[in-house]
Amino acid sequence: MTVATPSRVRNPSLFDVLVGAVADEPDFVVEARATEAPPEASATEAPTAVLEAPVEEVAAPQTEPAEPEPKPEAKKNELLIIFESGDLERTWATLILATSAAASGMKVSVFLTFWGFYPLVKPGASPGETWMQKMLAVMNRPGIDHLKLSRLNFMGMGPWMMKKLAKRYRVAEPRELLEIAMAMGVHLIPCQMTMDMFGLTRDDLIDGLEEPAGAATVLGHVADGVPTLFI
């Protein structure tokens, strides 16, 4: 086991296999893999296989016909949105979906991460400890009223036009939708890691957000079958 040179012997990735990189490696490594791997595998696998077999035989007659394992019910009545972009149009879409889902009686959670934070930073706040964190907040002017379009922003001309059109066609703006979402109990969950990295504190964020959480919380929802969107 200690004979192989661990730094050189590595499992070939799919990419390696496709480009043939494995074949380009020094011959002795390929040889080592061919000669050493099989005995190692057989030495470790064989005994366990022998051990497992009788256990199964003993256990089998005792157990009653197993009930089919209950499938976890998909949580149809919940929605999780991972809000990452912070763009004007995507913030809009996120809030339209969140309010509609809440209006349909669904439990809605919006997980805020990366650029998804600045719409919910208090307008006028200047968060950050280091100059880099401060610059982030300068480049991403905080507040729901100061968002940029991901396309056709044109130094603010795009958002200005969008808001003109929204008024004319009586489309609710992000500010109004955010207020409705929060009034309807949409859970806004800040990502702790982004807060740390961007130098954001709870005081920099608008009131009414949930306790910060992490990726495991998000994945817990996903594992429960909650429909999840990444916007």
Next chain:
Amino acid sequence: MTLEIANRLDARGLACPMPIVKTAQAIAGMASGQLLEVLATDPGSVKDFAAWSKTTGHEIVEQGEDAGVFRFVLRRK
């Protein structure tokens, strides 16, 4: 037979998602079995109200259109 409307909501002129959002807010304050009448001009509301009714269980008991105004009568679950 005329239905006894307990509450009325004018959502004319409003775009998605406001007719549904305002309807949900209005119906939340009503008693079970009471009727809510909603007027909307958003053509998308026809499909949206059908879907919303299915999701929430609040039944559409009457539905019609007159000169671009859609009318829904909903029974609180």
